[in-house]
Amino acid sequence: MKDVSFGQYYPVESPVHRLDPRVKLLSVVLYIVGIFFIQKFIGFAVVALFLLVAIACSRVPLMKVLRSVRAVLFLVLFTAIISVLFYSGGGEEPLWAWGIIKIYKGGLLSAARMALRLVFLVLGPSLLTLTTTPVELTDGLESLLKPLALIKLPVHELAIIMSIALRLIPTLTEETEKIMNAQKARCADFDTGNIFKRAKSLIPILIPLFVSSFRRADELADAMDSRCYRGAKGRTRMRVLKLRFRDFVAAFVMLALFFVILVLRYNWFGLGFINLLV
Amino acid sequence: MPIKITDLNYVYSAGTPFAKHALKNINLEIPDGEFWGVIGHTGSGKSTLFAHLNALTRIQSGTIEIDEFRLVGNGGKKPKRKHRPDYKALRARVGMVFQYPEYQLFAETVREDVAFGAKNIGIKGDELDTRVKSAIEMVGLDYADVAERSPFDLSGGQKRRVALAGVLAMHPKILVLDEPTAGLDPRGKRDILNLITEIKSALCPTVIMISHNMDEVAEYCDKIAVMANGELKFVSTPRELFSRADTLEELHIETPCVTALARELNGRGLNVSVAALTEDELVEEILRAKGANA
Numbered sequence: 046m047k048d049v050s051f052g053q054y055y056p057v058e059s060p061v062h063r064l065d066p067r068v069k070l071l072s073v074v075l076y077i078v079g080i081f082f083i084q085k086f087i088g089f090a091v092v093a094l095f096l097l098v099a100i101a102c103s104r105v106p107l108m109k110v111l112r113s114v115r116a117v118l119f120l121v122l123f124t125a126i127i128s129v130l131f132y133s134g135g136g137e138e139p140l141w142a143w144g145i146i147k148i149y150k151g152g153l154l155s156a157a158r159m160a161l162r163l164v165f166l167v168l169g170p171s172l173l174t175l176t177t178t179p180v181e182l183t184d185g186l187e188s189l190l191k192p193l194a195l196i197k198l199p200v201h202e203l204a205i206i207m208s209i210a211l212r213l214i215p216t217l218t219e220e221t222e223k224i225m226n227a228q229k230a231r232c233a234d235f236d237t238g239n240i241f242k243r244a245k246s247l248i249p250i251l252i253p254l255f256v257s258s259f260r261r262a263d264e265l266a267d268a269m270d271s272r273c274y275r276g277a278k279g280r281t282r283m284r285v286l287k288l289r290f291r292d293f294v295a296a297f298v299m300l301a302l303f304f305v306i307l308v309l310r311y312n313w314f315g316l317g318f319i320n321l322l323v
Numbered sequence: 324m325p326i327k328i329t330d331l332n333y334v335y336s337a338g339t340p341f342a343k344h345a346l347k348n349i350n351l352e353i354p355d356g357e358f359w360g361v362i363g364h365t366g367s368g369k370s371t372l373f374a375h376l377n378a379l380t381r382i383q384s385g386t387i388e389i390d391e392f393r394l395v396g397n398g399g400k401k402p403k404r405k406h407r408p409d410y411k412a413l414r415a416r417v418g419m420v421f422q423y424p425e426y427q428l429f430a431e432t433v434r435e436d437v438a439f440g441a442k443n444i445g446i447k448g449d450e451l452d453t454r455v456k457s458a459i460e461m462v463g464l465d466y467a468d469v470a471e472r473s474p475f476d477l478s479g480g481q482k483r484r485v486a487l488a489g490v491l492a493m494h495p496k497i498l499v500l501d502e503p504t505a506g507l508d509p510r511g512k513r514d515i516l517n518l519i520t521e522i523k524s525a526l527c528p529t530v531i532m533i534s535h536n537m538d539e540v541a542e543y544c545d546k547i548a549v550m551a552n553g554e555l556k557f558v559s560t561p562r563e564l565f566s567r568a569d570t571l572e573e574l575h576i577e578t579p580c581v582t583a584l585a586r587e588l589n590g591r592g593l594n595v596s597v598a599a600l601t602e603d604e605l606v607e608e609i610l611r612a613k614g615a616n617a
Contacts, residue, residue, distance in 0.1 A: 226379045227427035230419035231440030231489060232411045249439065252429035256475070 053113070055175045060291060061103035062176045066185030068292045069173055072299040076169040079306045080162055087322045088309045089161045095302050096168055105175050113171035114164055121163045125156040132156075179211040188286055201277030209265070217258065224253045326353040326376070326497065326529075331385035333371055333553075337399070345371045347553045349385070353546075356528040358520075360540030360561070362576065363550035369533050370422075372550070373499050376531075377417040378410050389417060389497070415444045418495030418527065422502045424486030428474040433459065433485050436474050441492040458492040459485075461525065463518060480511045484518075491526060498527040502534060512536075516543055541565055541579040541600045549574055566598045581605050588612075 061069075076092075083089055100110055114121075132152025139147040174182075187204035194200045225235070228249045235246050274280075312319045333346035345368045353359055363369045374380040375387060375394070382396035392413045395406040421427070430436035437455045446454060459466045462484040469477065474485050483503075490498070503519065504512040516539060523530045534540050540547055541561045549557040549564070556574055557564065564570065565582045578586070585597045585605055594615070595608040 223421065224427055226374065227419075227421050227424065228439075229379055230377060230414055230421070231493070232414050232443035233439070234411075234443065249427075249429045253427050257426055 053109075053171070053175055054178050055105045055109060057104045059102060059104040059176070061099060061172075063291065064176075064295050065286055065288055065292045066177050066181040067189055067286060068288070068295050069177055070182070070185050070189060072295065073170055073173050075299050075303050077166060079303045080165050080169075082306050082310050083162070084158070085309055085322050086158075086161075088306055089158075089165065091302070091305055091309070092165055095298075096165070096172070099172060103172065103176050105172070110168060110172055110175060113167055117163060117167050121160045124163065125160045128156040128159055129153060180208060183208045183211065184282075184284065184286060201280075213261070216261075217254070220257060221250065221254060224250050325355055326351075327388040328352070328372075328375075329386045329388075331372070331375065331382065331387065331396075333368075333375075333380070333383050337383075345553050349555050351548065351555060351558070353529065353531065357530075357545045358523060358543060359529075359531045360544035360547045361531065361533045361550065362535070362537065362540055362547060364575070367550040368553040369550045370501055373419075373501065373531065373533060376497075376499055377414045377419050378408075379419070389413065392416070411444055415440075415493045416495055417497045417499060418490040418493060420487055420490050420498065420500045420503060422505055423483075424490075425474075425479065425482035428482060428486060428489075431473060432471050433464075433474050433477070434470040436485060437488045437492050440489050441494075444493055446492075454492045454494070455488075458488040461491055461522060462488045463514070464488070480507060480514075483507075483515070487518075491522065495527050497529040497531070498522065499531045500533065503532065504534070504536065504539065512539070519543070537565075537577045537579040538581070541581065549576065551575075561600055562598045565600065 080092065083092065097107075100107055129148060129152045130146065132149050132155060135151065137149050137151055139149050140153075141148045177185075183204050186207070187200055190198070190200045190204075229235075233246060233249055235243065235250075237243075238246070308314065308316075309319060309322075328349055328351040331346055331349040332344075335341070335343040335345050349372060361369045361373070371380065375382060376389065378394055381399055381401070382394055383399040384396040386396065387394040392408040393406070394408065395402060397403060397406065401407075428436050430439060434455055437458055438451055441451055441454050456466050456470075459470065464481060464484055469481070469485070474482060477485065487503075498519075500519065504515050507515060519530060519532070520543065532540070532544065544561055547557075547559060547561050547564050548555060551574055557570060564576075565579060568578075568586075570576075571578060579600070581599055581602060581604075582597055585595050585599050585608065588595050588609070589597060593609070593612050595605070595612045599605040599608050
């Protein structure tokens with residue numbers, strides 16, 4: 046467990062990794078909104094093409110990105126099956142019927158759309174977390190949320206809380222593993238017995254874990270105090286986020302993708318061929 | 324029966340960019356009744372190796388035999404049924420004391436915490452009470468004083484002793500200690516080491532101690548195993564290891580203070596043996612050399 050830093054960051058050098066996290070965050074937001082505008086399969090094809098290019102640029106193995114779909118696979122299949130079964134037709138001849146179960150072409154198409162939408166919704170953000178470290182993400186988020194400080198939202202404090210939490214996840218995982226090993230070495234049994242027995246068997250892990258978390262928090266607070274930390278006021282940054290040429294290129298590509306999606310949906314220019322596409 | 328490790332390999336997060344070959348073809352035999360020291364730098368694989376001994380780490384490839392127990396690797400997957408020994412019995416036989424064991428204390432009283440392991444292997448009633456009492460006394464604590472106190476109220480050194488007692492109450496025959504003296508002051512270090520020597524003669528005949536401190540292993544251990552980069556580099560008596568300057572150099576091992584002092588004296592013309600390992604031995608050597616000079 047200790048080998049995984051946190052999340053699924055995939056440490057390689059690539060143009061996508063080097064992008065400004067703010068641009069990446071906003072791109073993902075735009076991407077998600079875009080997905081909801083898609084209705085034709087050609088739209089999904091365009092997004093798929095975009096993703097493939099982005100993944101190729103990011104040097105993350107394709108399988109690694111696709112694996113993130115596994116988590117929602119059940120949800121995707123479930124919604125697809127339900128929507129096929131409950132599609133009511135609308136005067137259309139069923140393709141296949143068995144008792145009350147009727148399957149329509151329209152149902153299959155809408156189920157496929159829904160499944161594709163879900164899959165693409167997962168793929169985009171997972172490319173973000175694969176190419177951006179948690180620290181960069183929080184930095185980006187803090188910078189994007191800065192305007193909210195005007196309405197007295199403690200943006201910096203929230204960001205620091207988030208980075209500390211993210212930073213401590215691997216530490217706590219490692220600690221949990223150590224404590225579990227130590228209790229297992231004393232023949233503790235976590236896997237047998239009924240639910241009450243199992244819950245009780247967690248006490249020897251949870252108590253030391255709490256004790257050490259409090260100790261760690263104290264130590265961290267002392268360490269921050271002794272280095273004169275006093276919140277956002279007057280604090281400068283080591284890594285100053287700065288937009289570069291590549292960030293503008295990325296933003297442009299993203300906007301172009303969004304534009305294409307909208308054109309495919311609303312056919313603003315009255316292009317005949319768009320109406321022919323499914 | 325000795326501990327016998329054959330062709331043991333271990334790779335952390337195999338198949339990812341983080342993959343690390345932590346143990347490479349380890350072959351090692353540790354006879355009963357010896358005090359072994361294991362030294363090596365951080366990340367050399369020494370802790371990984373010994374976490375295998377009571378099946379806390381699943382063997383990927385290779386075998387480990389300890390008494391009647393036989394652990395066989397199955398590519399890191401759950402071993403086949405016939406290769407699955409009684410883990411509880413194994414863990415009671417091989418007592419494992421981790422680094423900073425005081426962080427694993429959890430119970431409301433010292434007595435309960437010490438009893439935890441023994442209870443888990445099915446000891447109960449009077450037998451449990453006797454074991455707990457003798458374990459607490461063996462680690463040099465006053466049973467009447469500490470038994471009903473919360474382990475969190477004790478001092479750091481006392482907590483460590485309580486944690487050690489928790490393992491001893493299972494009556495292990497082999498005791499594995501991962502840096503038992505880490506974070507203690509010199510006095511506390513010596514106390515713990517003397518304690519371990521006592522435990523060795525009273526309860527667990529075989530002791531394996533993982534350590535960073537060369538003075539410790541030089542003085543207390545019968546045999547030393549040196550690990551580096553996941554490989555077992557060298558196994559010998561401390562006397563042989565520390566008298567071989569070239570080997571120490573090659574493996575980047577610090578020289579124990581006593582040896583370093585003996586070398587220095589030698590360099591300045593006093594003919595003392597560099598094989599001295601303890602302060603007493605060195606003092607005797609110096610007296611002998613002085614006597615010969617005079």
